[in-house]
Amino acid sequence: MGIALILVSTLAAGVPLRLDLVLPDHARRGKAVPITLRLSNPGPEPATVYLQGRPTAFDIVITRADGTPVWRRLDRAVISSILQVRVLPPGQAIEFTERWSQQDDRGQAVPVGEYRVTGVLPTDPPSELRTQTVRLRILP
Amino acid sequence: MRTPTPVQALAAGTLILAAACSDGNEPTAPSNETPSAAMQGANQGAPDDPIALARGVPGFGGFYLDAAGKPVVYLKSAAHRARAEQALTPFLRSQGLAPSQLRVLPGRYDWTQLEDWFSRASAGVLAIPGAVFVDANEASNRVTIGVQQGSFARIRGIVERLGIPPEAIEFQETMPVRLLATLRGRVRPVVGGLQINFPGFLCTLGFNAVRNGQRSFITNSHCTNHQGGVESTPYYQPSQNIAPARVATEVSDPVYSQSKTGCPPGYRCRFSDASRAAYTSATTSTLGRIAKTAGPNNGSITISGNFNVTAEGSASVGQVVGKVGRTTGWTAGKVTNTCVNVAVSGTNLGQLCQTLVSARSGAGDSGAPVFKGSSNVTLVGILWGGIVNPNGSSTTFVYSPMANIERELGALTTF
Numbered sequence: 001m002g003i004a005l006i007l008v009s010t011l012a013a014g015v016p017l018r019l020d021l022v023l024p025d026h027a028r029r030g031k032a033v034p035i036t037l038r039l040s041n042p043g044p045e046p047a048t049v050y051l052q053g054r055p056t057a058f059d060i061v062i063t064r065a066d067g068t069p070v071w072r073r074l075d076r077a078v079i080s081s082i083l084q085v086r087v088l089p090p091g092q093a094i095e096f097t098e099r100w101s102q103q104d105d106r107g108q109a110v111p112v113g114e115y116r117v118t119g120v121l122p123t124d125p126p127s128e129l130r131t132q133t134v135r136l137r138i139l140p
Numbered sequence: 141m142r143t144p145t146p147v148q149a150l151a152a153g154t155l156i157l158a159a160a161c162s163d164g165n166e167p168t169a170p171s172n173e174t175p176s177a178a179m180q181g182a183n184q185g186a187p188d189d190p191i192a193l194a195r196g197v198p199g200f201g202g203f204y205l206d207a208a209g210k211p212v213v214y215l216k217s218a219a220h221r222a223r224a225e226q227a228l229t230p231f232l233r234s235q236g237l238a239p240s241q242l243r244v245l246p247g248r249y250d251w252t253q254l255e256d257w258f259s260r261a262s263a264g265v266l267a268i269p270g271a272v273f274v275d276a277n278e279a280s281n282r283v284t285i286g287v288q289q290g291s292f293a294r295i296r297g298i299v300e301r302l303g304i305p306p307e308a309i310e311f312q313e314t315m316p317v318r319l320l321a322t323l324r325g326r327v328r329p330v331v332g333g334l335q336i337n338f339p340g341f342l343c344t345l346g347f348n349a350v351r352n353g354q355r356s357f358i359t360n361s362h363c364t365n366h367q368g369g370v371e372s373t374p375y376y377q378p379s380q381n382i383a384p385a386r387v388a389t390e391v392s393d394p395v396y397s398q399s400k401t402g403c404p405p406g407y408r409c410r411f412s413d414a415s416r417a418a419y420t421s422a423t424t425s426t427l428g429r430i431a432k433t434a435g436p437n438n439g440s441i442t443i444s445g446n447f448n449v450t451a452e453g454s455a456s457v458g459q460v461v462g463k464v465g466r467t468t469g470w471t472a473g474k475v476t477n478t479c480v481n482v483a484v485s486g487t488n489l490g491q492l493c494q495t496l497v498s499a500r501s502g503a504g505d506s507g508a509p510v511f512k513g514s515s516n517v518t519l520v521g522i523l524w525g526g527i528v529n530p531n532g533s534s535t536t537f538v539y540s541p542m543a544n545i546e547r548e549l550g551a552l553t554t555f
Contacts, residue, residue, distance in 0.1 A: 061532070
C-alpha cells in the first residue's frame, strides 16, 4: 500500500495540523479502493479545528493523469451548512474514510490506467485543507 | 484625553464659549528660566505622554500639536514656559522637535481643574440620552461635551447644575458612537442573522418568533444536539467562550419520520430543517429584526443596521431572495427550484419540498433567515444547506420555506 503523508496547512495560529491521504498505490480493476483522509495534530498543544457539515463533509477528487476530472465524492452533494468546532488533542487524529468503486461521475467503470487522487477538507470558509496529489494505478 | 473628531461645532456664539473667554493667543518667546530641582523631580511622566510629563508644571492647562505639527502648550502664566519646555523635552525630542519651538497659549484653567470637571461631567451627563462624549480637551483648555443633534439644551441644563463654570465647557454636535459589531459578535437585543453556538457547533439564528406567548428563535433542526427530537440544547450568542450565559434552550424539534409522503425508502423525512428555542428571561430580543450588513454579495459581516420583517410569504422561481448568515453575510440570488425533495449528504435524512437559490453560503450559515426585499422584508424561510458544484464550489443554497416551518413547529408570530 502506498501512503502519502503530507503536511498541508495551519488552521489555528501557530498550530500545525496535518492532513494525510492514505490509499494503496495500485488496485485491480473493479476492486473498490479504500481511501482515508486523516487529520492529525502532531504539535504539543491542543488545536482547534473547524469542520463543515454534520456529518463532517470531506471530499475525494480523482482525475486522470492529465487532470481530466473522473470522480468527486461531493459532486452535487447537499451539505448542511453547519460549522463544527473540535479540539484535537496533541497526537490525536480524526479519520474520514471512503471506498472508490472505480466508477466515474456518470457511474461508468473507469479503464485501466493511472489516476491522481487529492483529499479536501472544507473548513471555516473560504478555507479548506487540501492534500498533495497522490498517484493511483488501476491494473488489469 | 484625546478628543474624538467633532462632526460639527454647534452655533459658535452660544456654544464655543471657550474662545470668547480665552486670553490673547499670542505665543511667547522661549525662555532661559531654569527649572528648579524640585520641579524636575515632579515631572516623571512617560516620555510618550506629554500630558503626564507636563501636569506638574504650575498652571499647565493642556498640550497638543497644531495643524502644522508645531507643539503648543496652555499655561496660566507664561512665566513657567521654561518649566514646560523642560518637562516636555522628552516628548518633543522623540518627535524631532526642539523645546524652543514650543508655543505658549494663555490658559484659563489648569489641568487639575479640567480633570475634576471632566469627571463630574462624565458622571453627570454620559448616561443622558444624546450625550456622546466628555473630554478634558488639551487642545482648547476646556471640557468638551459631544452631543447629538437636538440634545444640546437638555445636556446644557444638566451641566449647569453640576457646578462647573459654564465658560469652561464647550459643546460640539456629533454623531453617536457605534461599535462596529459583526454577525459573529455579541449583540443585544438578539436579532436574526447572528452567530449562535451550541456545544461543539456554530450556526446562525434564523429569526425571532413568539409561540404561545413564549419568546423564541428559530434555527435549524440540525443545529440542535440531535437532529429531530428535543434534547434541551443550550444556546449561546455568539459563543459560550465569549458570552458564557445561556441565551436560549431548545423546546421544539419534531422527529424525522419515514411515513412522510414523498420520503424515499430507507429515509426519514421532514418538511423543514427547523427547530425552536425559548429565550431565557435575562436575554433581550427584538421581534421582526434581522441584522443587516452593508450590501448583498460583498462578503461583509459587519452589521450596519437591520432588516425589518413586515410579512411572511413564499418565493417563486425567478424571484430574488437574500439571506444573512454568520459566515458569508448577506448574499442574494434568484430562486431556481421550489418544492424539491432533497437527500442530505452522508445521512438517511430527507428534506421534502425545499427551495433552491442561486447564491453563496458557507459552513456556519445554517439557520440563516431567508427573505425577499432589502429593507422591509418578507420572511420566506431559513437556510440549511448548500449544493457542491462539480468544481467543488457552492453557489446554490437550500432553504426550508416558512409554510413548512409553521406546518411543523406551529403558527409563529414573527413581526
